[in-house]
Amino acid sequence: MKNSILLNITLLLLSTQFYAQQNAVPLKDATLKGDEVIKSSIGDIELIDSYFDTDASNRLYDEMDYQRASQAWIWGMPMVSIVTQKKGLAEKYGQASEHDIVVLKSLKEKRGIVTGNLTTPYMFGYVDLKKSPVVFEYPAGATASGLVDIWQRTVTDIGQTGPEKAQGGTFIIVGPEDDVEKYKKSGVYTYQSVSNFLVIALRIIDPSPEYYEKFKSEFKMGHIGETLETFNYIENKDVEWSGTAPRGIAFWETLSEIINHEPVRKIDKPWTAMLLPLGIEKGKPFNPTDKQKEILLKGGAMGELMARNIQINPRYTKPWWEGTSWYKSYDFSVPQETDTRLELDERTTWFYEAVYSSKGMVNPPVGAGQVYMTSKRDSKGDLLRADKTYVLHVPADVPIKQFWSVTLYSENTRRPYDNGGTELKDVTLGSRSEQLQYNKDGSVDIYVGAKAPKGKESNYLKTVGNDGWFVYFRLYAPLEPFFDKSFKLPDWEMID
Structure with missing residues (x-):
């Protein structure tokens, strides 16, 4: 008798569940009211008196975090890409000082640059403006250079399309948390960067060896109050390296480092809010749970697929x-x-x-x-x-x-x-x-x-x-x- 009652209860539950599934409504038609079973991409969500259970709640959070991770990958990719380049050059070329500039000429050297131009030499250096503003003495001549922030936006062009129109000049670059007005001078080009991370990106258009040597001897830099010095040029290493943004958890590790080093712009606050439940928070180390890692890996892979689709089919x-x-x-x-x-x-x-x-x-x-x-x-x-x-x-x-x-x-x-x-x-x-x-x-x-x-x-x-x-x-x-x-x-x- 007891077994018969249990069997009948089981059959009733199964039939009720089957009935609910058969009468589930598509998400777009859901009323979100009373008793309702809603079809969704994460399975059926059953409402009872307009509420849902813990299982549905967890699935909804997982989906929300996955969607946020996918979009955050797209948002953060420009920063991660440029910092990856710096890390790659530091590892393979021994770039360790702000006065180190890596010169890339050969195929092997240039094959590390994302869509690098193979016709003219590249030179890259990196400065941290957290310490204090930086002064550059830039030589005249045919160059296509720039000082670039962490979003890969030019703080200022230098050279043919710069304010000095290839005639040479003095530039002062001020960090995001300083007062740029303190440093403005007549005859000096003064700009403020939105990031502490600053790239010195140089391209020499004049192909003559004489101009190249002249440029190296005249280009100088120093922090405010310091003596301006020429750079140490790391050349002819012919070493293979990679500047492509990493996949997997390394992408998110780099993004966490960046967020901890840089001030958050007002326009980016919604994105840092989305990263918070994923274990990335300003002022805190990146130590994601297994669940967060799983979602970040999945979201990062989808984010890159979406980015590639935008790139191929804009x-x-x-x-x-x-x-x-x-x-x-x-x-x-x-x-x-x-x-x-x-x-x-x-x-x-x-x-x-x-x-x-x-x-x-x-x-x-x-x-x-x-x-x-x-x-x-x-x-x-x-x-x-x-x-x-x-x-x-x-x-x-x-x-x-x-x-x-x-x-x-x-x-x-x-x-x-x-x-x-x-x-x-x-x-x-x-x-x-x-x-x-x-x-x-x-x-x-x-x-x-x-x-x-x-x-x-x-x-x-x-x-x-x-x-x-x-x-x-x-x-x-x-x-x-x-x-x-x-x-x-x-x-x-x-x-x-």
Whole structure:
């Protein structure tokens, strides 16, 4: 008799549960009132007298934290990326002092930079403004440099697109928690950074060895009150390294370090609020529980997938040239915000696949600055593949005052493509490439893919395996035909 009663109770519970499931309403139709079973992506949520049980509560919190982690990954990625670069150079190049500048010239050296330019040398240094403001004496000459904050925003351009217009000058950079007015002087360019972390990002456009040595001897720096000194240049190491933001828990460890070192801007307070239940809080060490780690790992992976989707298929803009798949890569403002919003998706596109920003990149004047064009689809609209071969027909008379280049990058790392080559010409070609074959009309055909067309090896960049690729077509000092769009690049054509 007792067993029969238990069986009947069990059957009643199962039938009630089945009935509830069969009568569950989609989330969009839920009333959230009284007794209701709601279908959701995290399973059914059963309301009894408008309440739900502990199990449903826990699942809702887990989902909320997962969504927050995904979006926080997108938000924090520009900071983590630039700090990762600093850590990589410190580890592999021994950069330890604020007066150490790493010079990257060879393919191995530049292959660590996220979408690094392979035509001109790069120089990177890092300063902490927490101690006090910093003074720079910057030399005159053809350079495209900048001082950059932790959001990879230019504090000021220096060189051709800087306020001194390549004539040289004195700069004072003040930290975010100091009073910039105390340091302003006549004839000195004084700026305030929003972060203590400051990048010295240098590019030498003048190719002459004489100018390079002159630049090194004249560029000086010191904190306020200190003697200005030249830099120690770490050169010719030819060491492999990585500046790609880490995946996994290392991403969140770095983000926690940054939040603890930097003041929180007003615009970023909602994001630090979202990180709080995930174990990342200003003034506290990062020591996540197993549950928090699990959610951060899952959320970080989804955040990167979302960022990659924005990068491959931007929905906030249109191709630069109508009827093509070519986009102007840098498609947002220097402050990364407007009067009404943070330009979140726009900056995600750039900083997922690149590093740094400057006025010379965003709004280059005619005959100065740089433009970066990218394409990830062929003439049929299909995504570019590593196992096929394509041709890009570059018209004659590319409208530039300085040079143009086509550089190959890996979609996975966003760094210069590793195809087994050891020389810069294995990954980049352009108007400064001596080996290029030109067509009779002055145009050039650039080939990228799994196999070089016979006789076109000098114009070919190799892809390997299933390592997806994209290019940057760079125009240095673009001229009016680029801006009025009378110059136009065609799409890639698959030839094999």
